[in-house]
Amino acid sequence: VITTISKSIVTQTNGAHHNALERKRRDHIKDSFHSLRDSVPALQGEKVGKAQPASPPGTRCSGSHASRAQILDKATEYIQYMRRKNHTHQQDIDDLKRQNALLEQQGNKARRVHTNNTFRLLLTEQYSEVWGKFHICSLLIVANVLFGTYATHCYLNCYA
Template sequence: MSDEDREIDIESDADDEDGSQAYSSEDKRAHHNALERKRRDHIKDSFHSLRDCVPQDDSKGSSTKTSRAQILRQAAEYIIRMRDKTQKNDRQIDILKKQNDELQSQVRSLQKSQAGGKAVHNSNFYDDRDDDDSESYEEETVVASPPTKRKKMKTSS
């Protein structure tokens, strides 16, 4: 009778507390083999899950069997790429937050100057534009007037 044909309880690894259950050496070996097979199957399933989680490089044929070492190497490379990408995104977020704070500060200063009745020329807004259009655009000038009425005049530059 082979180990695979036996019905072995692999859920409990310990003998009874009082030792009333005596296993023959053949039963112990079969139990050990069943536990080891279960452990190997679990490791195999874990590697398959890891392989499925990591994006595959299309240049390498997906039809070939991937070794465990390759799965681990690809997973490590993927983790490093994602860590670098996250750091790059964090730096970009910090830059955008600083720009946002600067723009909010400019808006507040413009609102304060408008509330004081001063004329404001919005040339900074157009100077900071990133587009390279050579088309003319209209600038907006606020004319000083009573706080309840404000006139806006459009002028071409």
């Protein structure tokens, strides 16, 4: 008789433990659906309820309750929308990076041209009065070797 009673108590205890675990699992699923529902803009403020007729894509769920199926559908739509939006933003970022690189190259080229022209101008201005045309001609030849023919053209146009 004692053995039968103790088996019955063990069975009840195991059953109660199993029920508690199952209740905890259901509560976790319910909380997860609430969290998912609150993360989707089209569902914010809705309550989780029994299944209802499906609403058109991009609209709020009909009534004040959203079924779990509707929550999953709306979450899927929202994830797909955000993926498309992220892809578009990434393309914009890539385009801007290419534009920045091109502008940086153009800026570097402009700085080099400006530096070279400034050096040529300094050569012709600073040494023209001190060394005379003969020495200017020598400096311009050196400048041509370093920078190209621009300095000779300037000299020929200005001092010839």
